[in-house]
Amino acid sequence: MNRISLKETAEFLRNSKDVYILIHRNPDGDCIGAGYSLQAVLKSLGIRSRVLCSDPIPERFAFLLPENFENSENFPAKTIVSVDLADEKLLGDLEEPYTGNIQLCIDHHVSNRFYAESVLLEEHAAAACEILYKLYRFMNIPFTEQIAKCLFTGMSTDTGCFKFDNTTPETHLFTAEIMQEFPQIRYDLINREMFDVKSPARIRAEMAMLGQMEYYLDGQCTMIWATLEICKENQVQESDLEGLTALSLQPEGVEVGITIREREPGVYKISMRSAKDANVSAICQGFGGGGHIKAAGCLLRGTRAEVTEKLLKAVEQAL
Amino acid sequence: MNRISLKETAEFLRNSKDVYILIHRNPDGDCIGAGYSLQAVLKSLGIRSRVLCSDPIPERFAFLLPENFENSENFPAKTIVSVDLADEKLLGDLEEPYTGNIQLCIDHHVSNRFYAESVLLEEHAAAACEILYKLYRFMNIPFTEQIAKCLFTGMSTDTGCFKFDNTTPETHLFTAEIMQEFPQIRYDLINREMFDVKSPARIRAEMAMLGQMEYYLDGQCTMIWATLEICKENQVQESDLEGLTALSLQPEGVEVGITIREREPGVYKISMRSAKDANVSAICQGFGGGGHIKAAGCLLRGTRAEVTEKLLKAVEQAL
Numbered sequence: 306m307n308r309i310s311l312k313e314t315a316e317f318l319r320n321s322k323d324v325y326i327l328i329h330r331n332p333d334g335d336c337i338g339a340g341y342s343l344q345a346v347l348k349s350l351g352i353r354s355r356v357l358c359s360d361p362i363p364e365r366f367a368f369l370l371p372e373n374f375e376n377s378e379n380f381p382a383k384t385i386v387s388v389d390l391a392d393e394k395l396l397g398d399l400e401e402p403y404t405g406n407i408q409l410c411i412d413h414h415v416s417n418r419f420y421a422e423s424v425l426l427e428e429h430a431a432a433a434c435e436i437l438y439k440l441y442r443f444m445n446i447p448f449t450e451q452i453a454k455c456l457f458t459g460m461s462t463d464t465g466c467f468k469f470d471n472t473t474p475e476t477h478l479f480t481a482e483i484m485q486e487f488p489q490i491r492y493d494l495i496n497r498e499m500f501d502v503k504s505p506a507r508i509r510a511e512m513a514m515l516g517q518m519e520y521y522l523d524g525q526c527t528m529i530w531a532t533l534e535i536c537k538e539n540q541v542q543e544s545d546l547e548g549l550t551a552l553s554l555q556p557e558g559v560e561v562g563i564t565i566r567e568r569e570p571g572v573y574k575i576s577m578r579s580a581k582d583a584n585v586s587a588i589c590q591g592f593g594g595g596g597h598i599k600a601a602g603c604l605l606r607g608t609r610a611e612v613t614e615k616l617l618k619a620v621e622q623a624l
Numbered sequence: 625m626n627r628i629s630l631k632e633t634a635e636f637l638r639n640s641k642d643v644y645i646l647i648h649r650n651p652d653g654d655c656i657g658a659g660y661s662l663q664a665v666l667k668s669l670g671i672r673s674r675v676l677c678s679d680p681i682p683e684r685f686a687f688l689l690p691e692n693f694e695n696s697e698n699f700p701a702k703t704i705v706s707v708d709l710a711d712e713k714l715l716g717d718l719e720e721p722y723t724g725n726i727q728l729c730i731d732h733h734v735s736n737r738f739y740a741e742s743v744l745l746e747e748h749a750a751a752a753c754e755i756l757y758k759l760y761r762f763m764n765i766p767f768t769e770q771i772a773k774c775l776f777t778g779m780s781t782d783t784g785c786f787k788f789d790n791t792t793p794e795t796h797l798f799t800a801e802i803m804q805e806f807p808q809i810r811y812d813l814i815n816r817e818m819f820d821v822k823s824p825a826r827i828r829a830e831m832a833m834l835g836q837m838e839y840y841l842d843g844q845c846t847m848i849w850a851t852l853e854i855c856k857e858n859q860v861q862e863s864d865l866e867g868l869t870a871l872s873l874q875p876e877g878v879e880v881g882i883t884i885r886e887r888e889p890g891v892y893k894i895s896m897r898s899a900k901d902a903n904v905s906a907i908c909q910g911f912g913g914g915g916h917i918k919a920a921g922c923l924l925r926g927t928r929a930e931v932t933e934k935l936l937k938a939v940e941q942a943l
Contacts, residue, residue, distance in 0.1 A: 496787045556822060
């Protein structure tokens with residue numbers, strides 16, 4: 306165990322130089338907020354850095370990037386840091402060049418693989434941005450509006466707008482302090498953009514999925530099938546389906562919600578969610594997958610009937 | 625202006641006796657949380673009280689009521705208090721017996737009518753429960769789990785789970801303090817129940833409404849028609865439509881979302897929401913209605929085409 310403390314992390318960062326900040330593929334609000342806030346903090350310390358991601362930053366997160374943003378200044382790395390990255394395998398195209406070379410990892414995932422030389426891990430933090438908030442305060446870094454937006458967005462998105470059970474008293478406390486210091490930020494508009502705004506394709510996708518939701522086990526289990534056919538019929542792309550898994554838990558009385566995406570004919574990506582305390586990670590592990598207690602996944606092959614039967618048997622045993 | 629301070633309110637309550645606590649019709653999380661937390665606080669001071677509401681408390685708020693709840697102990701009121709009640713007209717059946725008789729009002733609505741002898745009004749508070757949190761702390765009342773749940777639920781529901789622009793730093797700060805003191809409460813399950821769980825009828829209603837959403841003014845304005853026919857076709861009741869107004873603001877680029885419920889043939893209840901800064905209260909005032917800047921309503925009569933034209937003209941001028 307190569308864990309280090311907040312104090313040691315602060316020292317490491319103050320002594321770092323020419324930093325590459327790695328974030329995970331399919332970047333979300335937390336890793337983007339963590340990466341770009343760290344870049345801003347390092348800059349304020351006179352240290353240049355770059356945020357590296359295998360995928361482009363989605364347009365709706367553009368407000369978190371520094372003004373006059375150009376990722377163009379190129380320099381070789383002297384220090385390599387990762388944030389919100391549980392496993393080097395989540396680096397996408399960056400996995401090959403950087404595996405084994407990461408010196409510091411700052412993360413909140415209980416599943417962290419301890420791949421870095423030094424790891425600042427707080428498993429109970431709701432978001433990497435929650436840890437960074439504490440770290441920056443410890444370092445007496447003056448906050449800018451951009452840093453405040455990054456940290457707020459990271460904490461808000463990773464908790465589903467303070468809704469999920471990973472939300473901690475600190476999530477609320479740090480958010481209160483950010484709001485107090487920066488009353489001019491329109492937090493409501495950030496939340497609207499993150500949680501409420503949907504593309505026409507996404508609205509079509511939701512309707513198509515909800516319209517054919519199936520109920521099993523006395524309504525305790527739902528299934529939503531995103532088959533190739535349904536997606537084609539409704540002009541729905543793979544990217545429109547992100548986050549649709551929450552739909553399966555909407556009906557009253559549901560304990561396990563399953564979303565099934567057909568990757569190619571006969572190959573299904575299973576996303577499983579639980580409403581209260583069912584351990585869907587254990588269920589998915591039985592199929593060679595895994596994840597968190599309340600959100601997990603696996604891959605299954607077969608006909609729709611075969612996949613349905615396998616899933617229902619496993620869920621019934623777990624309930 | 626008959627405003628009183630937190631200190632004066634505390635004194636009033638400590639000296640009160642046989643209290644009736646009035647809350648508004650169609651009770652929501654904030655007035656229920658405010659009412660029942662106040663009942664618990666008065667009880668801890670040795671003062672008996674009853675919460676009165678013209679409508680039954682919906683089942684999903686039952687967890688906020690005291691254990692072994694019976695509203696049966698009957699006694700004549702010596703003190704009458706209202707919480708979260710902007711206007712006596714919102715009392716429903718209780719309007720007639722209690723109008724003009726309310727001694728203390730504790731409220732957060734900027735539209736408060738100052739109908740009570742004494743008014744503790746904090747217009748910037750996100751919820752009545754946010755004011756009560758401060759009041760109980762000021763009074764040094766020890767919190768119980770029930771009081772904590774009541775105050776959390778009031779603040780969470782009135783802010784859309786900390787999402788809307790009425791959320792204050794205090795909303796987050798007080799929530800952090802409640803979570804710190806009562807880590808055993810499953811806040812995530814309260815939030816799930818309040819925000820995510822939907823009845824089959826509600827899911828049907830959403831699909832029916834989304835399925836016929838109309839886009840106007842280059843997509844800046846949406847309309848959702850809940851006509852008598854659509855509701856009948858989809859087996860949707862009036863009560864299933866509560867809260868559906870948020871749907872109209874989902875599409876990217878929408879600034880004004882309008883939901884139109886047909887009350888009886890040719891009579892339409894208009895609910896208008898704005899995404900950013902359009903003042904829909906002003907638009908609705910033009911039709912004899914009113915409300916908040918970002919959420920307002922009015923009543924219109926005519927054919928569907930006439931109503932559409934009137935609304936679009938007014939929205940176009942406002943944008």
